[in-house]
Amino acid sequence: MQQLAHRLERLGTETAFSVAQAAAAWKAKGNRVFPFHLGDINIPTAGNIVEAMNRAIADGYTGYCPGPGIPQLREALAEDIGSRRGIDFSPDNVVVMTGGKPVITKFLQAVMNPGQEVLYPNPGFPIYESQIEYLGGTAVPYRYLPTSTGFSIDLDQIRASITPNTVAIIYNDLQNPISAESTAGEREAIAQLAQEHDLWVLSDEAYFETRYEGVSSSIASLPGMAERTVILYTFSKKFAMTGSRLGCAVAPLEIARVLSTLNTNDESCTTHYVQWAGVEALRGPRNPCSRCLTSCRSVGTLPASS
Ligand SMILES: Cc1ncc(COP(=O)(O)O)c(C=O)c1O
Structure with missing residues (x-):
């Protein structure tokens, strides 16, 4: 009898998507749904971005394009992401994806062999555990502890969980689902562990x-971290473009080259005209400042002062 691959037994999922399907069916029957289940944005993509996408289609940007992304987008991403983190990235560090x-799957494919261990936050985005296990690794959870102001990572648990078989740690500062943000000290402690044990960091x-206030910091900005962090x-989220499927990895060159080859194997390239919408998002007049909510000023659904 025909069989499905055994590794599927280890594949998890993001249940929010099945809930979304059920919710859509419920809504189609005329019921009202308050969508707390999926991390979608309840405002539309800004008009200038939509126009850029339409223009790109009309201008014929509908064919294949380079596997790691169009040069204009890679350049804009290197500048934007680098300048907000105080890191000098080259477009070659950027690999555009859908x-x-x-990025989670391809990072693991690039750095993890079957049987190796990867640390991941739990509670956390469910795809980390799913993909580590699916690709034959061992997913090793680390937890958060409640504090008077929120949550902190249980660093002692992480220290105790690292073995000679550990190859990477997945770190989600500004955390989904508990929105924990690391202190500078916590971020430095994770960076130190990564360096001491020679781990890759996603x-x-x-x-x-x-975010509503304050400015974020990246672990990649810490000394010695850009070369081991993707x-x-x-x-x-930032540009309310969940359905356009556009993102990227910013990686050390040796990893970026592998990610680019994985793109070529998997989907050839990211949708060509959507990438031009990405250029407009980053270069256009409405790229919100780091203190401002996603596109809030551009669509006027939130007061300009927010
Ligand atoms: C923590 C985290 N990482 C990654 C993603 C992936 O988002 P996307 O594939 O839409 O860029 C999400 C989406 O909700 C998320 O919450």
Whole structure:
């Protein structure tokens, strides 16, 4: 009898998507749904970005394009992401992908062999555990402890969990789902552990600029970290572009080259005209400052002072 691959037994999922399907069916029956289940943005993509996408289609940017992304977008991303983190990235460090999510899978494919261990936050974004296990690794959870102001990472637990078989740590500052933000000391402690044990770091920065106040910091900005850190960046939240599927990895050159080859194997390239919308998002007049909510000023759904 025909069988499905055994590794599927280790594949998890993001249940929010099945809840979304059920909620859509419920809504189609005329019921009212308050969508707390999926991290979607309840405002539309800004008009100038939509116009740039339409213009790119009309101008014929509908064919294949380079696997790691069009040069104009890679350049804009290197500048924007680098300047907000005080790091000098080259466009060669940037590999454009269909959202932030594929960065997780491709990072693991690049650095982890079957049987090796990867530390990941739990509670955390469910795809980390799913993909580590699916790709034959061992997912080793680390937890958060309640503090008077929020949550802190249990660093002692991380220290005790590292073995000679550990190859990477997934770190999601500005955390989904508990929105914990590391202190500078906590970020430095994670960086120190990564260096002491020679670990790769996946820094999931999906929410780096989605905040009401303050300015975010990246672990990649700490001394000795850019060369061992892959940043997950996404247009989904910051520019209310969840359905456009646009994001990127910012990685040391040796990893960036591998990620680019994985792109070529998996989807050839990210949708060509969507990448031009990304250039407009980053270069256009409405790229919100790091103190401002996603596109809030551009669509006027929130007061300009927020
Ligand atoms: C922490 C985190 N990382 C990554 C993603 C992936 O987002 P996307 O693939 O839409 O860029 C999400 C989405 O909700 C998330 O919450």
